[in-house]
Each structure stands twice: as C-alpha cells, then as structure tokens.
Amino acid sequence: MAITDQQQAEISAQREASSPTRRATVPALEAMLFEARPVLDHGFVRVVDYMGDDAAVVQAARVSYGRGTRRTTEDAGLIRYLLRHRHTTPFEMCEIKYHIKLPIFVARQWIRHRTANVNEYSARYSILDREFYLPAPEHLAAQSSVNRQGRGDVLQGAEAAEVMDLLRGDAMRTYDNYAAMLNENPDGTPVDPDRQGLARELARMNLTLNTYTQWYWKTDLHNLLHFLSLRGDTHAQYEIRVYADVMLESLLAWVPVTAQAFQDYRLGAVSFSAPSMAIIRRMLAGEAVDQKGSGLSKREWTEMMQSLGRDG
Amino acid sequence: MAITDQQQAEISAQREASSPTRRATVPALEAMLFEARPVLDHGFVRVVDYMGDDAAVVQAARVSYGRGTRRTTEDAGLIRYLLRHRHTTPFEMCEIKYHIKLPIFVARQWIRHRTANVNEYSARYSILDREFYLPAPEHLAAQSSVNRQGRGDVLQGAEAAEVMDLLRGDAMRTYDNYAAMLNENPDGTPVDPDRQGLARELARMNLTLNTYTQWYWKTDLHNLLHFLSLRGDTHAQYEIRVYADVMLESLLAWVPVTAQAFQDYRLGAVSFSAPSMAIIRRMLAGEAVDQKGSGLSKREWTEMMQSLGRDG
C-alpha cells in the first residue's frame, strides 16, 4: 500500500479529532474510521463518513419521531423481514462514504453501478502516481476453458515468469514515457526547458489499465448491499471481489443486524424458477427425476443440481 | 403543528443524547437537530441526520486524505468556483435527511424529484391522522387571469367565507366517513362488532388531497440545491415554497459557504440566450434597441426587459 508519511499524518490527525454529536453513532465503525485497509498490492479502502445505523432503518420504516421504545429483538425481526421481502426503501436511509484506491480496469467495472456518488482523481488536472497492479503469483490465472469470462488454473513456470515480466515491463515503460512526455518537475517547472510538455489530458492515454486511480465513492445501504452481492460473488473478477470483501467488514461493523440478514437471505440465497420449483416438489415427494424428465435444458438442469448439492 | 406529547418526548430524548464522533460535525446544525419547525397549519420539517460539511465538499474535490492545511479563504474560493461552473459531483458528497409532514397534494409535486430516498407513512398499513390543510385567509387566492398555473388576488368577503366552509366541511366529512368505514378503535377492536370494516388500502381513497401525510426524505447536497432552486422560486406554488424556505434555513446552518454561493450564483441568477446576449452587447454599446429590432418574440422580449429591470 502506498500511503506517504504526509498522508498518514493527515489521516492520524483526523482520527484524533473528536466532537460531540446528537446523531446516531456506531463505535465499531468509528474505530476503523479514516484508516486505510490495504487491498491488492497498492490499493486501499477507507471509510471516511457514514450516516445512520441499524436503528435508522427501523425509524425510517416506522416514520417515527425518535429512537422508540421497542425491544431490540423486535427491531431485528423487522430488519430481517424488510430484507427478506425486499422492502428496500428503509435501507436507503443509511449512507456511507469511502475513499478507494484501485486499478483503472477495476474502476471501469465498478462505475457501472450508477446509483452512487463519485468523485475521481482527475488525470486531466493532476499527474498520477507511478503505481500499477501486478498480480501475485497465485492469482496469475489462465483463461478458463469452460467459462468465457472466467479463470482456470494458475500459470506456472516459464509462462508465468514471462507474463510477469511483460506486465511489469510494459507498465514501467509506459509510465516512464508518460512522465517524459509531461516534462514536468513536482514543482511545476519543466524538466527540459527546451520542451513544452504534452498536455496532461493527452499524456494520460499512454498509461496501462492496471495503473492505480482513486476516488471518493458514496452510496446508500441498499445500493451497497446490491454492490456487495454482485461484486462479492464468486463469479465476480478476483480483483474487484477483494474490495467487496474489505467493504463487507465495514458493513459488519456498521450495521451488524442488517449485515447478518444480508448474509442469510442474499449472499447465500438461491433462486429457483417456476419449472425448477415443480421439480423440487416432485423430488421431495419421493419421485426420482432426471434431466430428460425434467423439461429443463441440460444447462439449467446442471445449474439446479449444483444448487441442490447433487450429482444430477 | 400537531406533535403529540409522546412524540415531543421522543424528540427531546433524542436531543439530549450525545456521543463522541470522529466525523465532520456542524454545531449550528446540531443545535436544530430533530426539532420540528412548523410549516403551514399542521406540517413541519425536522432535520434528523446529516453527513459532511463545507470542508467535505473540498475534500471530495481534491480526493484528499485528511482535512488539509489550506486556508479557509482558499476553500471558500474553491466552493464558489465549483458552484459557479456547475462542477456538481463534489456537492453530492454531503447528505441530509429530513422528516417532513405535508399535505398530499404537496407530496405529489415533491415526489417528482426522483434523485432522493423516500419512506412515506403507509395508509395501506396504518390509519392517517385527522389533519388537513386549510389555507390562511391571506393565501386563499383566486385563479390568475394571466398565468394558467398561477394565482391572482386574494378572495374576499362572501366568496372567501364560502370557499373556506366548503374546504373545511368536505375534509371533515370525508375523514369522518373514512373512520366510519374503517370501523376500528385505536386498540384494533371494531367500533361496531357487527361490521367487518373496509380494508385500509381501500378506505384511504375517500380522503381529500389536503390530508396530511409524512415521510423521511434524504438527498445529497447537490440535489437539495436543485430542489431549493426550483421549489423556492417565486413560480413555485406557495404551499411547497414554504417548505423550501424552512429547508433553506437548515442549509445556511449546515454549509454556510455553499449556501452563500448558492444564493449568489443560483437563486438570483438570470440566464440569457445567445440572441439576448447579442442585444445586451448592443445596448451596452449605446444602441437603442426595441422589440421589433431585436428579433425576439414579444414574450421573450418582455421576459428579457423584466430581467434587466427596464420598461421595454
């Protein structure tokens, strides 16, 4: 992770400050506030602000005037009911803001989630740091032979070494040429006074897609759960899933009741189609059903048997 | 305003609680937190939570690691620059949540703003209170004769009295019949044990559009400014503008620098079309221009002269 001493000092200063507030406050999330949790080789996730807690979901659902006097178990029951039945609007009443450092190709997947607020570091305005993602050896995976958008085995031996050399070499060279074209010292003076320097908005095009960028990213709890269910899924690309994993930790600290309900009803949930439900009912009644007698396509049958943990 | 003693007790309890937080905190907004500010005859606006402050706009714009060390005047200059040039994303990094009580016909205008989170009190699930909006005598306006969606003079004398009687009488009668059809005591038992009671989701249709409803409404600072610029405008209907006015007070307490820039560059701003700009330049050069020589339609010419404070 690449946090400079000055950046760390700014983070520490913010962590030391404390003010009294009448707002809902979550000590477990306060404990991790502002701290950068490392992700991949140079990335991080920092929670920089939040609004609301589990009780705020309940208050919104009841449109109530205060914290209320119901028992905790009653509130938890309501939250679990809301999440199970996809009553989503009360979860939109909590908000969280992250500062995230991530490779550009990950940022391009991430930005597809449109219901969030984003402020990205501008390479049109500023100069990007010399940081790029290189996979650890155990994540240097071959193309999957069965899934066009998935990974297979980890590359080995000479091929792995060559790939690492190519990735590292190209990232370093393109960055160095980016810097050369800019022709600009940190203080803004030209490196070579006889050159003008290419415009930043053009020079950036020479960078490779594993270059790190960073942004402030803010969303409500409902949309965060949607993001985590898609990007924390095993079908998501490893390089975005590790961000979702770290964000899931902040979810557990922030809204533990909602987080538990999310893990029960969303993360591990399986959806069956109407035809599949008919088959499950037949199987539970003791009937032996095979693919031919199921009416399902071979692909759907296989997916269904995998969900049920059976050979098929 | 209709706050019951129990509701006031819940509000007071929440106002008395205080916790330490590392988050950005705004004392002036904390001072008004949870309090219900009256609007119209039974409505109110309560700020129930917020995220961020003026400095959070600056931090997002700079994608910074901490509060930074720049001078306050530099931060204010940046905020004013961002607002003037419609760089909107940094303003999306602050969030505010209101609890609002409002007549249904106002709620129907309000809900057109789609980029907000809303949780409304459900008349399908609960029973609405016996509260409805009746205009004060000075707001009982006649139809405008020049603007199809505007107001003219205030009604006087017998007509005013009759209109008030009709509005009051119909609201009371339809509410009483709503209650009669529900046939339900506060404890859930039937008023008349020989009747079943009409379903709440059906009975509500008998209420008039001035019946009060309430909701939690949460939005980011950018969209709040957009809401205030439209609904705080003199063309907005009076009954929604009074809500915008009270919310503008919370804006001033919350983000004073942004609020000032908003008043300078947005509320009082006037936009001139390309053809209008050409005319203004001619006028500034000393030329006398009239409508015929302007190339503008009569309507556009009048609008332009009004903006310039001239007779035309």
Added chain:
Amino acid sequence: MAITDQQQAEISAQREASSPTRRATVPALEAMLFEARPVLDHGFVRVVDYMGDDAAVVQAARVSYGRGTRRTTEDAGLIRYLLRHRHTTPFEMCEIKYHIKLPIFVARQWIRHRTANVNEYSARYSILDREFYLPAPEHLAAQSSVNRQGRGDVLQGAEAAEVMDLLRGDAMRTYDNYAAMLNENPDGTPVDPDRQGLARELARMNLTLNTYTQWYWKTDLHNLLHFLSLRGDTHAQYEIRVYADVMLESLLAWVPVTAQAFQDYRLGAVSFSAPSMAIIRRMLAGEAVDQKGSGLSKREWTEMMQSLGRDG
C-alpha cells in the same frame, strides 16, 4: 372507460397513419398501438410508442453491427441466460411508452418507481374530469385480520351498501364543490360573474384520492420487468395489479421471448436463504426436518413450507 368521441377520433387517426421505417418493428405490438385497454371503471392503458424488440436485446449484449445471422434458438437461449443470471443492461436497450389513466391513490404507489419518465396531467394548470374510482362489489374487501396491509373477505349486505354510498356520495360532493369553487365554464368564462373563482392549484385539494388522473409513462424493458414483478405480484394491491396485468399483455406482444423467460425465471421464482437451502438438501437426502430442528423462526419456516407446497 371514459374516452370522448373526439379522443377516439384522434386515436383512430393515429392508428390509420403508417410510415416506412428501418427500425425494428413488432407487428403484434403495432396491432394494439394507441388503443385504450380498459382497466377498473374509468381507467385505461395505451401503448403509445416503443423502441426495440427481442433481437435488440441480443444485439446490445453482443454490441453487434447488424441483425446477425445466428439462429433464432441461439438468440432465445442467450435471452434466457441473461435474464436467469440477472445481466440486466441488455434489457435496458428496449423502451416503451404508455398513456395511462388511473386513480390518484394508485398513481401514488406507482410513482415510487423512480427509474421511469413521467409527464402527468396538471391539475394546477387544467381542470380534472368528473371521474372517480368506485370498487365493484366483488372487490369491496374488508381489512385482513392476519396481514396489516392486506384484504380479507368481501363486505356483504348492509355494510357493503353503506360503504358504497359513502364512497360515491363523498366523491360526487367533493367534485361538485371543486367545480363550484373554480367557478369556471368550459370556455373559461365565470359561471357566476360576481365571483373570482379559487385558483386551480388550490381547488384541487378538495378532490378525493380516488379521482382519476392520467400520465405518459415511459421506461426501459429492464425496469418494466421490475415493475411487473412487484406490481403483478399477489401481494400488490388489487387496484394496481390490474394495470400490471394489462401491461403484461403488451409485454407478451412486444418481446415474446423475454416475456416467456420473465414468467419462468422471475414471476414464478422462489428464493431460498442459505439456512433454507441447507434444510432442503437435508430433506432431499431423506431426512425428516421439522421447525424446531430447522433453526428457522416459525414465520420463516411457514413461508418456506408454503413455497415447497408442504404442510410443514
């Protein structure tokens, strides 16, 4: 249904017009274009425009240059795969526009779907027609005793008659008083020249929530499916579900392959939580599981057994 002769003439004129186009065209949907399908006692649904067809979903998914040469079964397989695995963006590439007449209390539920374009008839600008929804006797339901937001048995005898009288009487009286306060003839002249007439934006507050309004409503295919899955569900209020039912017919005419996949994988689908999946696997392995041994709450156990069609 309340279509005037002049409105019907306008509809007919539009149906008679025909132009050649290079765009994707769906004859089955063209056949119903512009026609008003009656819903409830005075409402309707009209398809007034559309963009794309089943093939457009496929073209977007493949980012292709033309209609392609794949076999129809291959395209259908892709659509079913996309819908099953919630790859939603290709479905956003089709769009449909409706003209809908509906009671205001239904419109208030409907508008909660924010990802749509809406243009509603303005009661601030115009005068609403004398039309209000009155339930048919078989839909005049009592409050459910088990579900706070549901219906129970149909009201009978004297109670039914009294409720109908109250609903009809109040709607008629409040409308008549609305008209009286407006004091305006169809040609804009005053009914009583000695009165000014209350502003339209105020007079409308006297109308009851079963008064009919109308709007243009436009959305993409993905969000239409989401709307239909929520509002066509048995838990939705009857008065909005009947609109979803009619819109489902237009879906079947417009994109038959997508509509079939939607019915298989979405409408009839059941989702099981991680704990529920573990129980199903145990049951399929022959184990007898009861609620106590399940680890589920009584409510969740009942919901699960209902889904599996078992007594529990």
Added chain:
Amino acid sequence: MAITDQQQAEISAQREASSPTRRATVPALEAMLFEARPVLDHGFVRVVDYMGDDAAVVQAARVSYGRGTRRTTEDAGLIRYLLRHRHTTPFEMCEIKYHIKLPIFVARQWIRHRTANVNEYSARYSILDREFYLPAPEHLAAQSSVNRQGRGDVLQGAEAAEVMDLLRGDAMRTYDNYAAMLNENPDGTPVDPDRQGLARELARMNLTLNTYTQWYWKTDLHNLLHFLSLRGDTHAQYEIRVYADVMLESLLAWVPVTAQAFQDYRLGAVSFSAPSMAIIRRMLAGEAVDQKGSGLSKREWTEMMQSLGRDG
C-alpha cells in the same frame, strides 16, 4: 475508421430493410440510420434506433390522445417555452440509441453521465481489436500554462515527433504483448500449444488507455441535451467534443425544433449571478463601473466582462 467488410455488409442489410409502422417516424434521421459516421482516427457514431420526434414532446406536455390539430407554429412555441423555462419532463419522452466506438480514456469521461443505458463490449469475455487513438499533428497540444485542465499551443518539431513515436510505440508494444499473453488464435486454438494463455480478464490490464472500445449507449432527449451542452462546450476535452459534434448533427435531423431551441437557449446562453445582474443594470443606466466598484472578485469580473464582450 475500422469497419470490416462483414460489418459493413451487416449495416447495409439493416439499411435495406423497411417495415410499415404506426409510430412517429423522422425521414431525416431514417436517412442516416445505422450508418457509421467517423470520429477521430478509428472511432465512429451510429444511430441505431430512436423513439419519438418534436411532436412527441408536445403530446407528452399536453398528455394528449393523438397528434392534435394545433398549428405547427404553436407547437414550436410550446417547445421553445418548455426549453427556456427548463420544463424538462416532456423532453424525456423521446429516446435515442447509439453504437459508438471510442478510446477508453474518452469512455471514462463519458460514463460519468449516469442517466443513460450502456452496454459495453466486454474485454473480460472477448478480445479487443488492435486499434488505438493517436492524435493528428494539429491536436498534439502542450499543457496550458493558465488552465490546469486545458491545452496550450500545438507541439512542434522534434518534441512532436518524439511524442508521436512514444505514443505509437507503446500502444503497439503493449497490444502485441497483450496478444502474446493471451496465446489465442482467432478460432480459439492456442498459438503455442505448450502455453495456457493468460485469462482475458487479466491480460486486458496491459492495454493503454487510448485503446478503442465500443458500446451501445441509449438516453432520453433531455439527458442527451445535457450531455451535448457539457461535452460540446469549448471547455470539454477535444477528443470527446468531436463525438458531441457528430451527435449534434443527429439531433438536428431528429428533432429540428428542439435542436434550434437548444442552440438558442442553452448552447449560447450565459448565466449572470445576482451581483452581476445588479452591475449590468447599472451599466445599462449609463453608469461606468469598474472591478473595484463592482464588488466582484477579479476572476469573476473578468469572466463577466468576457461574456459581455468588453475589455473590462
């Protein structure tokens, strides 16, 4: 522009097809439908579908049953009024869909517009073509010395030549290494049977940001105007502005009345703050005002004088 023969054949086939439709049809836009208009060195813009026309804006604003019988000038007046007064919802009732080929760094700016539907060619699933953007010599600009996110003079001589060599060399080398790491022939067989080939989702990270991608992009007329006003502005980066320019041509063909109003009231419009308006009124009254007497900051004064076409 890089359209293969097969792609051109698919485009031509689609252009030759014609069907009768009852929908609003715009011959001038039909004439350009599906054709790829070249942008930059390898990019293009193709209109692939549309919904509605100028009359559809009017119909939505009036919530009408048909095309109506008003005169054309009346409709044009209404459109101009709606656009001038920012009544935006009627413009949301038209929709357009583009197929666009563009460099990745342009796509990253573009995607910030969230109210659009997007389906991008997936480099996780497929292999990108060997195409990258290289600026024409007259667009190889130096960094601006006055605007941190702008361009200055065009690079000349040796520096220009070296920059071009670096950009071209790096793009070619990183693409070749991307292809080498993939180790995949067009038919899916390995180039070197002893290598596994890096997963596509990883290999893509070696590409530079000027590599071309493509997507289907669909939006409504209101959001298209917003996009064009921001990205067609002189402050927008040249490489995205050229796309906006080509899309403006399709706007003119599609909805000529709206396009004209957009050019008058939006593109060439200037907005003045409340303090600036006070100064303009003083100047029009004959007073000589200078920066010191204006109360404006030096920066704001300069911006204002530029808008008024005066030296200041």
